[in-house]
Amino acid sequence: MQALSDPIALVTGITGQDGAYLAELLLEKGYRVHGVKRRSSSFNTERVDHLYHDPHDGDVRFRLHYGDMTDATNLIRLIQEVQPTEIYNLAAQSHVQVSFETPEYTANADALGTLRLLEALRILGMEKRVRFYQASTSELFGKVQETPQSETTPFYPRSPYAVAKLYAYWITVNYREAYDMFAVNGILFNHESPIRGETFVTRKITRAAAAIHLGLQDCLYLGNLEARRDWGHAKDYVRGMWLMLQQDTPQDLVLATGETRTVKAFVEAAFGRLGHDIEWRGGGVEEEGIDRRSGKVVVRVDPRYYRPTEVDLLLGDPSRAHEALGWRAEIPFEALVGEMVDGDLARLRGAQAADLHRSGE
Ligand code: NDP
Numbered sequence: 001m002q003a004l005s006d007p008i009a010l011v012t013g014i015t016g017q018d019g020a021y022l023a024e025l026l027l028e029k030g031y032r033v034h035g036v037k038r039r040s041s042s043f044n045t046e047r048v049d050h051l052y053h054d055p056h057d058g059d060v061r062f063r064l065h066y067g068d069m070t071d072a073t074n075l076i077r078l079i080q081e082v083q084p085t086e087i088y089n090l091a092a093q094s095h096v097q098v099s100f101e102t103p104e105y106t107a108n109a110d111a112l113g114t115l116r117l118l119e120a121l122r123i124l125g126m127e128k129r130v131r132f133y134q135a136s137t138s139e140l141f142g143k144v145q146e147t148p149q150s151e152t153t154p155f156y157p158r159s160p161y162a163v164a165k166l167y168a169y170w171i172t173v174n175y176r177e178a179y180d181m182f183a184v185n186g187i188l189f190n191h192e193s194p195i196r197g198e199t200f201v202t203r204k205i206t207r208a209a210a211a212i213h214l215g216l217q218d219c220l221y222l223g224n225l226e227a228r229r230d231w232g233h234a235k236d237y238v239r240g241m242w243l244m245l246q247q248d249t250p251q252d253l254v255l256a257t258g259e260t261r262t263v264k265a266f267v268e269a270a271f272g273r274l275g276h277d278i279e280w281r282g283g284g285v286e287e288e289g290i291d292r293r294s295g296k297v298v299v300r301v302d303p304r305y306y307r308p309t310e311v312d313l314l315l316g317d318p319s320r321a322h323e324a325l326g327w328r329a330e331i332p333f334e335a336l337v338g339e340m341v342d343g344d345l346a347r348l349r350g351a352q353a354a355d356l357h358r359s360g361e
């Protein structure tokens with residue numbers, strides 16, 4: 001049974017990867033959790049459906065509300081209605097490559113959306129009593145200035161997404177300083193999981209590994225194989241977000257593993273999990289899944305996936321977060337890749353079994 005004084009979280013982007021893990025964590029900690037979901041013509045709450053309870057069931061601790069980061073009046077009304085003690089702003093057009101196609105929308109949702117939330121708090125006179133977390137990103141570092149990248153590394157964004165997030169970063173800092181708000185940026189390096197969006201490179205790879213292993217896909221096409229990322233597990237990172245809002249003083253912090261690997265190394269780890277070696281090939285016409293002569297899986301480079309400006313190397317220094325929060329990334333790379341590959345294999349096998357069942361075989 002919960003008391004009326006239970007902490008109340010408002011989470012934007014709750015239907016995304018981090019939103020789902022964070023909602024689970026907050027519910028475990030006794031929060032009431034309110035999430036903002038977008039209207040969509042198809043279901044978009046799959047990642048949080050397991051948390052949903054019928055509102056007629058009594059003490060409901062998890063609620064979803066329609067909303068959008070581009071709609072200020074909606075955000076003001078939601079904050080007024082929910083009366084949160086903490087806001088986690090995770091909503092964003094979060095795909096770097098897509099941001100080159102939709103730069104204005106990305107700026108509207110990711111940059112101005114953050115301003116709308118902060119300003120809503122001020123309009124409602126709630127800026128002193130609500131703690132605010134902004135989902136900032138290692139993409140802010142962009143073009144390599146120094147490694148490892150830390151809270152003092154200069155920013156050099158390399159995509160419309162990163163430029164929008166740069167505005168969001170600074171408007172959060174500005175509102176903290178101007179209005180004495182508890183508002184912080186978590187500068188998070190890449191974090192993945194079995195529920196990572198399917199078009200980010202890690203999930204694209206683990207889905208392909210599972211599909212090729214089962215003979216359902218022929219070949220994997222990727223872009224820049226030499227890009228290096230500091231990949232951790234989303235579960236560790238949402239714990240860091242929560243910790244940042246539980247401190248005595250607000251502080252912007254980097255969360256990272258302190259290890260970096262190429263996309264190529266991720267491919268090798270994912271396929272290696274299923275016992276496959278890789279044959280790397282350039283783009284071409286013939287498509288072969290497992291090369292019959294070598295027994296190796298064929299991975300091809302398709303320049304379509306290259307970005308107009310790339311971030312070549314991300315490697316974070318999480319030592320300040322360790323000092324301030326006692327936080328460190330606990331789930332190792334191999335366990336992350338294993339969990340993702342196993343998840344995709346199980347999902348595809350489940351879908352195959354359901355198909356067979358439907359067809360009566
Ligand atoms: P996802 O892309 O999985 O989730 C994004 C969420 O934002 C979804 O719930 C999406 O809704 C929602 N959203 C998008 N546009 C709008 C809008 N206009 N109004 C309301 N909601 C919207 O991202 P992640 O969970 O991976 O990341 C969470 C946040 O952290 C993002 O802000 C991202 O930029 C940032 N980040 C992520 C990192 C990572 O490695 N995962 C690293 C650093 C920062 P829908 O489901 O309907 O699309």
Ligand code: GDR
Binds near residue numbers: 097138202
């Ligand atoms: P990123 O993630 O841009 O780091 O942003 P993504 O997985 O999209 O790309 C990582 C690297 O892989 C290279 N790459 C490919 N990427 C995709 N998506 N598809 C491909 O086929 C492919 N081939 C190679 C990319 O060029 C890039 O170098 C993620 C998002 O979650 C952001 O929201 C977040 O802010 C940052 O991580 C930290």
